[in-house]
Amino acid sequence: MTHILVSNSSGKDSTATLLLATELHPLENISSVFCDTGNEHPLVYEYLRYLEDAVRVPIKVLRQDFTDWWWHRHGYVRDKWPAKLRKPVPGKWVWSAPKNVTQFGHVPADPFNIYTSHRIGYWKWKPAQRELSDMEADDVVARTLAVFDKGPTGNPYLDLCIIKGRFPSRTRQFCTEFLKTKPATEYALELIEKHGSVESWQGVRADESRNRANLAEREDVGGGLVIVRPIHKWTAEMVFEQHRKHGIKPNLLYSMGMGRVGCMPCINAGKDEVLEISKRFPEHFDRIEEWERLVGEASKRRNATFFPAPGDNDTAMERGNVRQVIKWSQTSRGGKQVDFTRLDDSPACASSYGLCE
Ligand code: SF4
Structure with a gap:
């Protein structure tokens, strides 16, 4: 019998999907996975x-271990970086359009200043890098190796970013790929071996974004795997109604x-979410500040910012490190003026779904 595997984020949509699966299939034929x-x-x-207790469906937690990759990267920095850093890197134009926009037009001519970011339409200039002096190169290698010598931290997100020497961005969203898509796909393949075929149920709704609206409700990807999006046409209200119907509380x-x-x-x-987190869960930004320091130490430029840096996407602005981003989130008028009403700490209902009681 086809096994039903429900992707779980602990959010409302995946919970509603899991509850729907329990209505339509026997419990022993359902499992859930959280990355x-x-x-x-x-x-x-x-x-x-x-x-897991309330629905009585097992939730498998997948947590990536990057130890092998970490030590491979350690060797690469030690053996290859000294020569690489002493050579200049030419700049180049990169096509950075959404997936549904095919490449058109000519590659633009090189910009006047090849060392800074530029953008022309969907063409993005990846800046050239000057070669480093012997002293500078040795310093970068020693500093980076000092981070790698300590061994992996055991936190998948942080280890991945240290290995990459940067944080993900909208155009290079490797966090999703390595921390969610890859482990979930590998797990689904394991279940196919065991059960013969698997339906991967995903709590994706069309009204969340244009990209999600374009997804099919059912996709046979072959090899015994079918992707099903059973709440694709549901509204947020229907999702919460599903919680009420089963007596299940949404995530707090x-x-x-x-x-x-x-x-x-x-x-x-977004700006509002950054502000909200900074007011309610400031310890998470303290952690990100420490991550920026560690990832920066392991990067060639000794600088890494968690939020998109200038040039990373169409709307990126000069935001800088996490403390600057928090300051920006407190501003109005295009980010120039601190808006003291945005700093008000009163516990007004800020839930986008009106769930505050
Ligand atoms: S895009 Fe990256 S940072 Fe954002 S939720 Fe997905 S994995 Fe996490």
Whole structure:
């Protein structure tokens, strides 16, 4: 019999999907999977335990281990970086359009200043890098090796970013790929070996974004795997109604001002979400500040910012490190003026779904 595997984020949509699966299939034929990025709020783990008990469906937690890759990278920095850093890197134009836009037009001519970011339409200039002097190169290698010598931290998100020497961005969202998509796919393949075929149920709704609206409700990807999006046409209200119908509480984070449940914070967090997190969960930004220091130490440029840096996407602005981003989140008028009404700490209902009681 086809096994039903429900992807779980501990958010409202995946919970509604899991509840729907329990209505349509025997419990012994359902399981759920949660990919732990290591950048989660503690309430996420608490909610998963509650949900597992309440629904009586096992939730498998997948947490990536990058130890092998870490030591491979250590060797690469030690053996290859000394020569690489002493050579200049030419700049180049990169096509950076959404996936559904095919490449058109000519590659633009090189910009006047090849060492800074530029953008022409969907063409993005990846700046050239000057070669380093012997002293500078030795310093970068020694500093980076000092981070790697300590061994992996055991936090998947942080280890991945240290290995990459940078944080993900909208155009290079490797966090999703390595911490969620890859482990979930590998796990689904394991279940196919065991059960013969698997339906991967995903709590994706069309009204969340244009990209999600374009997804099919059912996709046979072959090899015994079918992707099913059974709440694709549901509204947020229908999702919460499904919780009520089964007597299941939504994740508490919704009633604490969070519009979505996922990484805390997500690299794609908007201005309001950054402000909300900084007021309610400042310890998460303290952690990100420390991560910026560590990833910066392991980067060639000795600088890494968690939120998109200038040039990383169409709307990117000069935001800088996490403390500057928090300051920006407190401003109005295009980010120039501190708006003291945005600093008001009164516990007004900030939930996008009106869940505060
Ligand atoms: S895109 Fe956001 S939520 Fe997804 S893995 Fe990256 S940081 Fe986490």
